[in-house]
Amino acid sequence: xxxxxxxxxxxxxxxxxxxxxxxxxxxxxxxxxxxxxxxxxxxxxxxxxxxxxxxxxxxxxxxxxxxxxxxxxxxxxxxxxxxxxxxxxxxxxxxxxx
Numbered sequence: 001x002x003x004x005x006x007x008x009x010x011x012x013x014x015x016x017x018x019x020x021x022x023x024x025x026x027x028x029x030x031x032x033x034x035x036x037x038x039x040x041x042x043x044x045x046x047x048x049x050x051x052x053x054x055x056x057x058x059x060x061x062x063x064x065x066x067x068x069x070x071x072x073x074x075x076x077x078x079x080x081x082x083x084x085x086x087x088x089x090x091x092x093x094x095x096x097x098x
């Protein structure tokens with residue numbers, strides 16, 4: 001007995017690893033908290049896209065940065081065409097596009 005127990009087991013007298021886990025009341029919560037954050041980030045991304053903004057990614061930081069650029073310069077940010085974003089915001093001459 002004990003060889004089946006987890007390293008933090010106090011009694012080390014369980015017949016199986018599963019029995020040890022049940023005794024410690026260990027539960028698995030797969031994705032419960034991260035999912036909420038992920039859904040919130042995806043909703044912010046969808047909102048930005050509906051406003052014509054193309055963030056560099058779906059993370060909150062990337063979406064917020066794209067929205068801040070768009071708000072500050074009055075032109076939708078487009079991460080896939082940064083030069084075009086700069087030109088439409090008046091931050092680069094049209095000749096840059098070639």
